Amino acid sequence: MLFVAxxxxxxxxxxxxxxxxDRFGLGELAxxxxxxxxxxxxxxxxxxxxxxxxxxxxxPVAVTSSAILGALLxxxxxxxxxxxxxxxxxxxxxxDATGDVGNNAHGLAIQRLMGRSIINGLHxxxxxxxxxxxxxxxxxxxLAIPIYVHLPVMGAAIIVGSLGALPLVRxxxxxxxxxxxxxxxxRGRLSAMLIAACAIAAIGAxxxxxxxxxxxxxxxxxxxxxxxxAAIPFAALMGALTLGRFASDALVDRIGAVGTVRVGAxxxxxxxxxxxxxxxxxxxxxxxxxxxxxxxPMIPLAMDASERAPGLDPGTGLAAAATVMRVGLLAxxxxxxxxxxxxxxxxxxxxxxxxxxxxxxxxxxxxxSQGAGAVARKSADEFDLQ
Numbered sequence: 611m612l613f614v615a616x617x618x619x620x621x622x623x624x625x626x627x628x629x630x631x632d633r634f635g636l637g638e639l640a641x642x643x644x645x646x647x648x649x650x651x652x653x654x655x656x657x658x659x660x661x662x663x664x665x666x667x668x669x670p671v672a673v674t675s676s677a678i679l680g681a682l683l684x685x686x687x688x689x690x691x692x693x694x695x696x697x698x699x700x701x702x703x704x705x706d707a708t709g710d711v712g713n714n715a716h717g718l719a720i721q722r723l724m725g726r727s728i729i730n731g732l733h734x735x736x737x738x739x740x741x742x743x744x745x746x747x748x749x750x751x752x753l754a755i756p757i758y759v760h761l762p763v764m765g766a767a768i769i770v771g772s773l774g775a776l777p778l779v780r781x782x783x784x785x786x787x788x789x790x791x792x793x794x795x796x797r798g799r800l801s802a803m804l805i806a807a808c809a810i811a812a813i814g815a816x817x818x819x820x821x822x823x824x825x826x827x828x829x830x831x832x833x834x835x836x837x838x839x840a841a842i843p844f845a846a847l848m849g850a851l852t853l854g855r856f857a858s859d860a861l862v863d864r865i866g867a868v869g870t871v872r873v874g875a876x877x878x879x880x881x882x883x884x885x886x887x888x889x890x891x892x893x894x895x896x897x898x899x900x901x902x903x904x905x906x907p908m909i910p911l912a913m914d915a916s917e918r919a920p921g922l923d924p925g926t927g928l929a930a931a932a933t934v935m936r937v938g939l940l941a942x943x944x945x946x947x948x949x950x951x952x953x954x955x956x957x958x959x960x961x962x963x964x965x966x967x968x969x970x971x972x973x974x975x976x977x978x979s980q981g982a983g984a985v986a987r988k989s990a991d992e993f994d995l996q
Contacts, residue, residue, distance in 0.1 A: 611775040612672050612713050613732050615768045617739030619679045619702060620648070622764045623686060625747025626757050634692045647696040649940055651703025656933035659711035663925030668719065672712030673776050679705045680768030687761030707936070711928045714913045716779065718928075721914075727862035733910040734855030741848060804919035804927055806975030807912045810871065811931040812938030813969045814908030817878060819942035820962055821847040821898045824955065828885070828894065832956055835891040846895040847902040854906025867911045868973050875970035878904030879963060886960045908969060909935060915976040 631641045662671050682702045689695040717732045743764075750760040825847060826840030835842075854874075861870045881900030888894040912935075916927035949958035 611771050611778075612676050612709070613717075613735040614739035614742070615676045615771050615775075616679070616706060616709050616713060617736045618743040618764060618768055619683055619706065621740045621743025622683060622747055622761060623699075623702075625744060625751065626760070629751075629757060630695065634695075636692060640692070644692050644696045645699065648699040648703040648706075649936060651700035652707040653703075653933060653936050655704035655707030656711065656929055656936060658929075659708045659932065660923070660926040660929030662708055663712055663715050663928070664923045668712045668715035668925065669776075669779055670712075672709055672716055673772055673779075675705045675709030675712055676772035676775075677769050679709060680765040680772060683765030683768065684762040685765075687758045687765070707932060711925055711932050714928050714932075715917065715925050718914055718917050727859040727867075729910040729914050730855045730858035730862065730907050734852055734858075734906075737848065737852035737855055741852065801919050801921065802975050803915055803977050804922070804930060806972045807915035807919065807927070808931050808934040809972050810969055810976070811909050811912035811916070811935040812941075813965050813972075814905045814912065815935045815938035816942045816965055817882075817901060817905045817908075817962070818847075818851065819939050820946060820959075820965075821901050823943050824946055824959070825894070825898050828955055828959065829891045833888065833891050833894060839891050842891055843895050843898045846899040850899040850902030851906050854903040855910065858907035858910070862907070862911070867907075867914065867976050870907050871911055871973040871976060872970055874904040874907050875966045875973065876904070877901075878966035878969070880904075882959065882963050882966065886956060886963070904966065911976065918977060 627641075627645065636644065659671070679702060682698055682705065686695060686698040686702070689698055713732070714729070717729055721728045746764070747760070822844060825843030829835040829843055830840050858870060858874075861873070865873070878901050881897045881902075881904055884897030884900060885894050886897075888897055912931055913928055916931035917924075919927040946955075946958045946962065949961055
């Protein structure tokens with residue numbers, strides 16, 4: 611419920627961006643600056659999320675952030691000026707980041723209790739929530755539902771769902787971790803595992819944004835597709851990404867996190883190669899579908915590895931990975947756009963083949979290579995269930 615609620619917030623407001631741009635009479639630059647307030651807020655939130663989780667606990671941070679996001683969505687529906695909306699987007703980005711870290715920290719705690727991988731499925735729930743939010747937004751537009759009705763109704767539903775999740779969750783807390791090395795967090799903060807986890811989180815975000823931002827533009831520019839066909843690659847990417855996340859937990863339990871990321875990196879590489887040489891729109895869609903399957907486990911397993919990185923307080927590694935992941939989201943449109951301006955979009959996509967190749971090389975640093983069932987199983991009496 612919390613992962614779905616987190617996804618619904620931005621998916622809901624993004625569907626109304628064209629209307630908001632026209633309502634406020636914004637040019638491209640002014641609109642871009644307003645929208646950019648969301649990612650900026652998420653980076654700031656990521657920097658503080660680890661401290662909040664470490665001090666307050668994962669569940670309070672996750673539930674409170676989710677409920678506040680719902681309230682902010684209600685307020686955004688009544689924003690009367692672009693400045694007010696920009697402030698709302700910044701605050702939503704901040705709450706999205708803190709909620710994201712809280713959700714992942716709690717999900718990983720439950721995963722340790724269950725003794726098998728579930729984190730990919732939780733991220734699959736997020737992807738499904740994003741798709742549902744976009745479809746509901748499209749329906750609201752079709753029915754001409756005003757933004758001051760659509761956003762508040764969705765915000766209220768998110769508040770109710772978030773608070774409804776509170777009595778359903780348990781609070782597993784591990785006994786004092788690494789107590790034998792009380793100062794190890796200072797030495798281990800930049801461990802190889804943490805660096806690799808942050809890099810793979812950024813790679814997953816970069817490749818996801820690559821397909822989302824440039825897929826439609828690419829088929830129109832390079833395969834002669836019409837505007838109506840431009841949504842096909844995006845649909846293929848998001849559908850495969852969602853299915854891949856729901857399927858990845860079983861793969862992790864069988865071949866481990868390292869093997870799963872390596873398989874994903876190869877699939878992503880093949881998908882990009884297919885897209886680069888594709889003569890038709892449907893071939894690009896197949897390539898981006900493979901890309902979606904390949905990147906599906908990258909961010910969830912990077913979050914898992916960052917939380918397992920040695921010598922860190924709870925939530926600190928997650929916050930680091932979440933921050934770098936959002937930098938990856940910002941890097942994709944800038945880097946690809948710059949290369950495309952100079953050498954063409956097809957070559958820009960081809961250069962991005964280096965990105966999944968880097969994930970393949972870094973995967974071994976994620977630590978445990980055997981199945982999660984063999985390494986994550988701990989008896990319930992090792993935890994304090996509150």
